[in-house]
Amino acid sequence: xxxxxxxxxxxxxxxxxxxxxxxxxxxxxxxxxxxRLGLTExxxxxxxxxxxxxxxxxxxxxxxxxxxxxxVAKPIDRLSGELRARAHAEGGQELDATIARHLGDxxxxxxxxxxSLEEARNALAETVAxxxxxxxxxxxxxxxxxxxxxxxxxxxxxxxxxxxxxxxxADYLGADFTGPGLDRTLFDYLRAGPIRHAYERLATxxxxxxxxxxxxxxxxxxxxxxxxxxxxxGGGGAPAYALSLxxxxxxxxxxxxxxxREAAFIDAVRRASANLSALAEAVIADETAPLLMxxxxxxxxxxxxxxxxxxxxxxxDRGTGILPMTRASDLMDGWRARAEAAGLxxxxxxxxxxxxxxxxxxxxLLSGLTEELLAGAxxxxxxxxxxxxxxxxVLRLCWSGDPVPVGRLERWLDRPLDPGHPQALRRSVLIxxxxxxxxxxxxxxRQSLCLPILSARRAEAxxxxxxxxxxxxxDLLTRARNAPAGEARLDDLTYVVFDSETTGLLPHEGDxxxxxxxxxxxxxxxxxxxxxxxxxxxxxxIPPASTAVHGITDAMVADAPSVTEAVSRFHRFAEGAxxxxxxxxxxxxxxxxxxxxxxxxxxxxxxxxxxxxAVLWGQHEVHTLxxxxxxxxxxxxxxxxxxxxxxxxxTADVFLKMVQMLQGRGFETFGSVIAEVARHxxxxxxxx
Numbered sequence: 001x002x003x004x005x006x007x008x009x010x011x012x013x014x015x016x017x018x019x020x021x022x023x024x025x026x027x028x029x030x031x032x033x034x035x036r037l038g039l040t041e042x043x044x045x046x047x048x049x050x051x052x053x054x055x056x057x058x059x060x061x062x063x064x065x066x067x068x069x070x071x072v073a074k075p076i077d078r079l080s081g082e083l084r085a086r087a088h089a090e091g092g093q094e095l096d097a098t099i100a101r102h103l104g105d106x107x108x109x110x111x112x113x114x115x116s117l118e119e120a121r122n123a124l125a126e127t128v129a130x131x132x133x134x135x136x137x138x139x140x141x142x143x144x145x146x147x148x149x150x151x152x153x154x155x156x157x158x159x160x161x162x163x164x165x166x167x168x169x170a171d172y173l174g175a176d177f178t179g180p181g182l183d184r185t186l187f188d189y190l191r192a193g194p195i196r197h198a199y200e201r202l203a204t205x206x207x208x209x210x211x212x213x214x215x216x217x218x219x220x221x222x223x224x225x226x227x228x229x230x231x232x233x234g235g236g237g238a239p240a241y242a243l244s245l246x247x248x249x250x251x252x253x254x255x256x257x258x259x260x261r262e263a264a265f266i267d268a269v270r271r272a273s274a275n276l277s278a279l280a281e282a283v284i285a286d287e288t289a290p291l292l293m294x295x296x297x298x299x300x301x302x303x304x305x306x307x308x309x310x311x312x313x314x315x316x317d318r319g320t321g322i323l324p325m326t327r328a329s330d331l332m333d334g335w336r337a338r339a340e341a342a343g344l345x346x347x348x349x350x351x352x353x354x355x356x357x358x359x360x361x362x363x364x365l366l367s368g369l370t371e372e373l374l375a376g377a378x379x380x381x382x383x384x385x386x387x388x389x390x391x392x393x394v395l396r397l398c399w400s401g402d403p404v405p406v407g408r409l410e411r412w413l414d415r416p417l418d419p420g421h422p423q424a425l426r427r428s429v430l431i432x433x434x435x436x437x438x439x440x441x442x443x444x445x446r447q448s449l450c451l452p453i454l455s456a457r458r459a460e461a462x463x464x465x466x467x468x469x470x471x472x473x474x475d476l477l478t479r480a481r482n483a484p485a486g487e488a489r490l491d492d493l494t495y496v497v498f499d500s501e502t503t504g505l506l507p508h509e510g511d512x513x514x515x516x517x518x519x520x521x522x523x524x525x526x527x528x529x530x531x532x533x534x535x536x537x538x539x540x541x542i543p544p545a546s547t548a549v550h551g552i553t554d555a556m557v558a559d560a561p562s563v564t565e566a567v568s569r570f571h572r573f574a575e576g577a578x579x580x581x582x583x584x585x586x587x588x589x590x591x592x593x594x595x596x597x598x599x600x601x602x603x604x605x606x607x608x609x610x611x612x613x614a615v616l617w618g619q620h621e622v623h624t625l626x627x628x629x630x631x632x633x634x635x636x637x638x639x640x641x642x643x644x645x646x647x648x649x650x651t652a653d654v655f656l657k658m659v660q661m662l663q664g665r666g667f668e669t670f671g672s673v674i675a676e677v678a679r680h681x682x683x684x685x686x687x688x
Contacts, residue, residue, distance in 0.1 A: 006618070007080075011073040015065035022057040026050055074620070079110055081617040084661050085631050086114045152225075152245035158238030160186045160195070163476040172223055172245055181530045182522045183476055183494050184576070186243075190216050190225070198229045199241060216245075224249045323433070326359035327459060328352070328386040328393065334359060335384055338367040344374065348384035353393050355386075356455035357433055362395070364417050365429045369397055369449060372412045378402055379447070393456035396440075398448040404439050409449070413437070476523060486671030490659050493670060495521040495607070496574040497652040498532075499644045500587050501550040503542050507589045512538035514552045516566050517644035518573060519652055521580075524659075526652055532573045533645045535560040550642050567594045574604060578670070582625045582651045584608040605670065609651055612658050612673070614680040616665075625650060632657045 005013075030050035034043060152169030156162055165173075165180050173180045173189035180189060187195070198212040211230045217223070225245045232240040328350040339346040366384065373379040379399030386395050413427040430436055433453065440450040498518035504511035518532040535552065537560040547553055561569070570591070581587045584606050591602050613623040621627075625647065629636055634653045640646025667673045 007077055008069060008073045008618075011069060012065065015061055015068070019058045019061035022061065023054040026053045026057060076106075077618055078621075079106070081621070083110055083114060084616065084664065086117065087661075087664065152247075154180075154186065154243045154245065155232065155240060156186050156243065157240050157476060160192075160199075161476060162186055163240070169245055172225060172247055173218065181520060181573075182527055187219075188575075189219055191219060194227075195229070195243070198227075202229060202231050202241065203239065222249075223247050323356045323358055323455075325354045325457075326357055328355055328456075331355065331357075331359050331362060331395075332384060332386060334363040335366050335370075338363060339370055339382075342367075342371065344370065344382070346370065346382050346384070348386075350384075350386040351388050351393070352459045353386065353388055353456050354459045355393055355453045357453055358429070361417065361429045361432065365426050366395070366397055368415070368417065368426055369412060373397075373399060373404070376408075378404060385448075388456065388458070389452065391455065393453045395451040395453065396442070396448040397451070398442055398446045400446055403441065403447045404449065406439065409437070409439060486669065486674070488670050489668055490663060490670060490673070491524045494577045495580050495652075495655070496577040497521060497580040497648050497655060498570070498574070498587065499581060499647040499651060500590055501546075501552060501642070501644050502590065503538050503540060503546050505586075507586075507593065510540065512536075512540060512563055513566070513590050514538050514542055514546075514557055515550065515644040516570055517648045518570065519645075519648050520573075520577065521652060521656065524656070526649075526656070531645070532570060534566050534569065536566040537562055539563065550644075564594055564597045567591055568598050568600060571598070571600045571602070578605045578607060580607045580609065580651065580655050582609045582628075582647070582654075584610075605674075607655070607673075608677075609655055609658065611677045611680050612655070612662070615667075615673070615676050616658060616661050619680060625654070628654045 027050055030046045030053075034046040149166060150168065152172045153164070153166050154162060154169050155164035161183055162180055162185075163182065165182075170179050194214045194216045198214045202210060202212050211228050214227050214229065216225050216227050218225070224247070226248045227246075228244045230242050232242055329352075332348055332350040336346055336348070370382055373382060379401040382397070382399045384395065384397055386393060413430070414425055416422040417424045417426050417429065430451075435452050435454060437449055437451040440448055442448050496518050497520075498516070500513045500517075501515040502511050502513050513536045516532070516534050516536055520527045520530040522530075535557050537557045539562065542552060542554050542557070560566075579588075579602075585608070588602065588606065595601055609625075609628065610623045613621070613628055617623075617631075626636075628634070629650055632654055634650055634657070636646060636650045640649070662673055667676060
């Protein structure tokens with residue numbers, strides 16, 4: 001019990017005991033002297049003398065204690081806080097030796113130790129940086145490769161908590177505002193049944209080389225995903241698993257639409273057959289009627305089968321996207337390069353189009369026809385024009401000279417596309433593209449061969465590329481999760497650090513939030529990609545004095561979500577986490593006042609960095625966010641200060657350093673920190 005008291009409290013108790021002991025000794029001495037003299041008339045003198053001596057002694061002890069506390073105990077307390085801050089902060093300020101100027105060489109020695117620690121830390125950091133450069137480069141390459149995987153990839157623990165996801169997976173699962181997050185259950189985004197069944201099958205087999213294919217649906221039913229599950233190797237205990245995802249929603253819709261159209265067409269053919277049968281029965285009354293009826297039925301069946309097969313083949317070809325999108329300019333450059341390589345002078349112009357075609361085959365076909373035109377001395381000044389036409393495009397191989405007879409063009413098309421592969425004819429290119437080519441004069445008097453392309457679109461300016469990333473923490477695969485909240489280690493908890501900007505400082509008088517932001521801390525690190533940042537419509541005007549602080553105006557929040565919607569989204573983002581805020585009672589008041597309207601309860605555990613600062617440095621220090629940031633070497637850009645997201649980031653960085661300092665003082669679990677925080681409740685209300 002005594003060991004848990006602060007230094008200043010222990011010093012106070014020491015001097016208190018010293019004063020009480022001195023008073024007792026003086027009283028005992030006075031009583032002994034009185035009894036030895038045995039003079040009754042001297043009793044009052046002994047009592048007065050004893051009282052004067054006691055008060056003087058107690059006063060002297062109090063004065064000495066005050067000087068000792070002011071010049072020894074308090075400086076030692078501050079010095080220890082400064083040393084601990086420098087032990088866990090990077091690039092902190094030079095230790096102020098004047099705070100312990102009455103402690104002899106202790107302050108200079110502490111300053112020297114702090115400098116030595118900083119130098120050792122810098123040297124170690126340089127060494128570690130050099131040794132880890134190669135690993136960091138390889139990690140970056142791996143992340144770049146994995147981020148470009150065209151399908152979604154998720155790695156989950158045995159209890160279905162997300163430990164890794166890439167951008168396509170985030171796109172598939174991000175049906176709500178927040179999207180996926182590390183250490184959150186996969187079943188927040190996908191229906192659990194197929195995934196649980198597949199995992200149980202694989203876990204029962206126990207073979208890491210076996211994969212299970214399954215179909216799963218997002219929670220809102222917006223997407224149907226084809227998935228493949230495979231158990232992850234290693235780890236011991238229940239295995240983790242990898243889940244690859246591919247969105248087949250549009251494919252299913254297209255297939256269903258195609259099947260419906262096919263069924264409708266076949267039904268129309270059958271109805272026509274039935275009508276013809278009925279007509280034949282009505283018109284033909286002799287013995288030829290059964291023969292005609294049978295012939296009609298046979299032909300209708302053949303027609304249905306042919307149409308069904310053709311429609312199915314057409315749907316497959318279109319659905320698989322065999323023909324890629326090719327830029328018209330690339331097609332032009334390829335044709336010109338082939339012609340110039342053969343010593344031909346050609347020209348042309350191409351619209352800014354993307355054509356659905358096999359560019360290589362089209363270039364080979366156009367180059368072959370160009371050679372035929374020149375070889376037959378039919379054409380001169382050959383050019384190629386690629387222009388938009390309807391929903392597609394048209395390629396015109398044009399020249400000055402005589403037109404090409406259709407018969408000659410047909411013979412050209414029956415020749416090999418490539419002399420090295422005589423089995424592939426030029427005509428096959430037209431069949432592949434479901435098109436044709438024919439001679440056609442142009443408006444300017446030139447002749448041309450006209451070749452339509454059925455599908456094309458304008459090559460608009462490309463949008464900014466979507467930032468691709470992978471988000472992961474493989475340590476989550478082996479982390480224990482069964483400890484009660486009070487016994488959970490600080491490193492094992494998931495935190496959501498948040499801050500709000502408001503219309504004012506009086507929530508009980510109608511002030512409301514105008515911005516709410518938060519970031520997640522998982523496994524002791526900030527997750528860069530998991531950010532909540534939302535402007536909020538407070539439903540009331542924002543005072544100019546508040547706008548001067550956070551810069552948010554009424555126009556900026558006019559189309560923003562309401563308070564209840566914003567708080568509901570934040571509740572989803574913070575689910576299952578410990579909330580962290582600077583001066584948490586203020587921000588929590590704005591959240592908890594919405595519980596009636598949203599039907600949600602903010603019963604999360606809460607850490608307040610103000611109270612944690614009091615635990616680490618005592619209540620006599622300044623505990624503002626700026627002071628803590630300065631003390632721990634955390635920088636806040638001026639433009640980010642008094643923004644909800646900027647203050648959340650600063651609070652998170654301060655909090656992570658505080659956690660290290662708390663662990664250095666022996667506070668390893670959430671419960672032990674809360675018990676220590678309870679001693680500082682007179683500074684701020686403890687929300688736990």
